[in-house]
Structure formats: structure tokens, C-alpha cells
Amino acid sequence: MKTVVVGAGGISNAWLPVLKTAGVAVAGIVDLDPARAKAQAEKYALSPVISTDLKKALRTIRPDFVLDLTIPDAHCSVTCTALRAGYPVLGEKPMAQSMAQARRMVKASEDAGKLYMVSQSRRYVDVHAGLARFVASGKFGALTALNCAFYIGAHFGGFRDEMDSPLILDMAIHHFDLARMISRADPVAVYAKEFNPRGS
Ligand SMILES: NC(=O)c1ccc[n+]([C@@H]2O[C@H](COP(=O)([O-])OP(=O)(O)OC[C@H]3O[C@@H](n4cnc5c(N)ncnc54)[C@H](O)[C@@H]3O)[C@@H](O)[C@H]2O)c1
Incomplete structure (x- = not known):
């Protein structure tokens, strides 16, 4: 398979080696900053097409799928552009910066008949997977409540x-998704309240 990676920032350091191991060819790297794309290609000894223009890169490369590693606020436009051009997308969390964007992305996927999925990488961290297996084994008894305290x-x-609510918008999805995995349940409602400790 071959992919076009969009976004050559910090998290591309986690993806680029894995793509290599999985035998996926990185045929293109698109970033608003071409120097970043070029630097990541050099770092991982890749020779992709470097571009700042996703539509053009897709026309040239015709990949099997697009990997969206951009910032949350860009996920909707990048993912919808790829889906509308007819390419499936694997994207980084969080899915979007707002529910309106998320709904547009689901609609773009349905209209195009192409898969859009969001990486849930924390599910594969040993301790999380182990805890989920232990709860599922029933040795613990039936699960009544699940709590997670997350401070950072x-x-x-x-x-x-630059985000107004980085913990809720960018980070909390990890714990929310782990709660889904461990409880084997989907949410029926969500309530969130944020605050800053004095002096933060
Ligand atoms: N799964 C995890 O554990 C994990 C860890 C870190 C980050 N992430 C997620 O990965 C995503 C990227 O994070 P990061 O730390 O790599 O950010 P970053 O700021 O280091 O890199 C983002 C890159 O995307 C580029 N970009 C922004 N808008 C673009 C657009 N419209 N088109 C093309 N390129 C664009 C930027 O120029 C930048 O190079 C975020 O959604 C973040 O939440 C996930």
C-alpha cells in the first residue's frame, strides 16, 4: 500500500517508523511548512513527493489512503478534502475541534462511500490492554463504575x-476512549466542566 501523510509534526515521529515496518510506502508528505516535510523525509530516509497542496498531491500520487496527522483544527478540512477526492482516511485524534466539524466529516465519508477512522492508539498500550482484559475476564466481578483522574x-x-481547552479538546479523548474500551459500552450522555487551578 502507499499513503500520503499530511502533517509532518511531532506525531509523525511515531507514525513514520511504523509505516515502514508495516510495509506502507510513504509516497507523499504534505505540510503547510515544506521544510518540516522535507526534514522528516530525510530523518526517516524516505523519498516522497513533498507538497503544500493536498489536492495536487492526491492527483499525482493516487494513494491507497491518506494519513491525517495535522493539528485538530485542520482535521476537518484535510480529511474532507481527501474523502471528497475519493480516498479513505486514517486520522489522528481528536476527530475534530467541534461537533459541527465532526458531523461534516461523517457526512463526507458517507457521501464518498470511503472509510474514515480515527486512531485510538492508547488502546494498544500494554497496561491499558491488560486492564481491559482483566475486567473482561470477570475475575473482578461486574463493573459498576469506572473513574479516571487525569491532571496535566x-x-x-x-x-x-493556542487552544481554549486543550485538556478537553485534545487530551481527554484518550481517557474517554479507554473508558469505552474497558467498560465495553458506548456513552449515552456526556457532561464536562473545566476550570483552571489558581495560578495556572
Ligand atoms: N495519539 C497520540 O498519542 C498523539 C500524541 C501526540 C499528538 N497527537 C495528535 O496528532 C496531531 C498532530 O499533533 P503534533 O504534535 O504532530 O502537532 P504539530 O504541531 O507538531 O504538527 C502538526 C503539523 O501539521 C501541519 N499542518 C497544520 N495544518 C495543516 C494543513 N491544513 N495542511 C497540512 N499540514 C498542516 C503543521 O505545519 C505541522 O507541521 C494532533 O491532532 C494531536 O492531538 C496524538
């Missing part, structure tokens, strides 16, 4: 510093 000062620099 998400000052990583980059796009999260």
Missing part, C-alpha cells in the same frame, strides 16, 4: 498553547 499541565508548546 499541557504546556507542550505548539498548537495546544
Whole structure:
């Protein structure tokens, strides 16, 4: 298979080696900043088409799928562009920056008849997978409630510093998805309230 990777930032360091191991050819890297795309290609000894124009890259390369590794606010436009051009998309979390964007993405996938899926990478971390297996084994008894306390000062620099609610928008999806996996249930309602500790 061959793919076009869109977004050559931090998380591409997790994906590019895995694609190589899986035998997926990185035929193109698209980024608004071509220097980033070029640097990542060199770092991983790849020779893809480097572009800032996704539509043009898709026309030239005709990949089997598109990998959307852009920032959350760009997921909707990048993913919809790829789907409308007829290509399936595997994207990074979070799916989108708003419900309206998420709905547009689902519609673009349905209209095109092409798969759009979001990576749920934390499901494959050993401790999470082990905990899910243990709960599923029943040795623990029936699950009544599941709690997760997550505190982090998400000052990583980059796009999260520009977001109004980086924990809820960018990070909490990991724990929410793990709760789905461990409980083997889908949500029926969600309530969220955010606050900043004094001095943060
Ligand atoms: N699964 C995980 O554990 C995990 C970990 C870190 C990040 N992520 C996710 O990966 C995504 C990217 O994070 P990152 O840390 O690599 O961000 P980053 O800011 O380091 O890189 C994003 C790249 O996308 C490019 N870009 C932005 N808009 C674009 C567009 N419209 N078209 C083409 N390129 C565009 C930027 O120029 C940049 O190079 C985020 O959604 C983030 O939440 C997931």
C-alpha cells in the first residue's frame, strides 16, 4: 500500500517508523511548512513527493489512503478534502475541534462511500490492554463504575498553547476512549466542566 501523510509534526515521529515496518510506502508528505516535510523525509530516509497542496498531491500520487496527522483544527478540512477526492482516511485524534466539524466529516465519508477512522492508539498500550482484559475476564466481578483522574499541565508548546481547552479538546479523548474500551459500552450522555487551578 502507499499513503500520503499530511502533517509532518511531532506525531509523525511515531507514525513514520511504523509505516515502514508495516510495509506502507510513504509516497507523499504534505505540510503547510515544506521544510518540516522535507526534514522528516530525510530523518526517516524516505523519498516522497513533498507538497503544500493536498489536492495536487492526491492527483499525482493516487494513494491507497491518506494519513491525517495535522493539528485538530485542520482535521476537518484535510480529511474532507481527501474523502471528497475519493480516498479513505486514517486520522489522528481528536476527530475534530467541534461537533459541527465532526458531523461534516461523517457526512463526507458517507457521501464518498470511503472509510474514515480515527486512531485510538492508547488502546494498544500494554497496561491499558491488560486492564481491559482483566475486567473482561470477570475475575473482578461486574463493573459498576469506572473513574479516571487525569491532571496535566499541557504546556507542550505548539498548537495546544493556542487552544481554549486543550485538556478537553485534545487530551481527554484518550481517557474517554479507554473508558469505552474497558467498560465495553458506548456513552449515552456526556457532561464536562473545566476550570483552571489558581495560578495556572
Ligand atoms: N495519539 C497520540 O498519542 C498523539 C500524541 C501526540 C499528538 N497527537 C495528535 O496528532 C496531531 C498532530 O499533533 P503534533 O504534535 O504532530 O502537532 P504539530 O504541531 O507538531 O504538527 C502538526 C503539523 O501539521 C501541519 N499542518 C497544520 N495544518 C495543516 C494543513 N491544513 N495542511 C497540512 N499540514 C498542516 C503543521 O505545519 C505541522 O507541521 C494532533 O491532532 C494531536 O492531538 C496524538
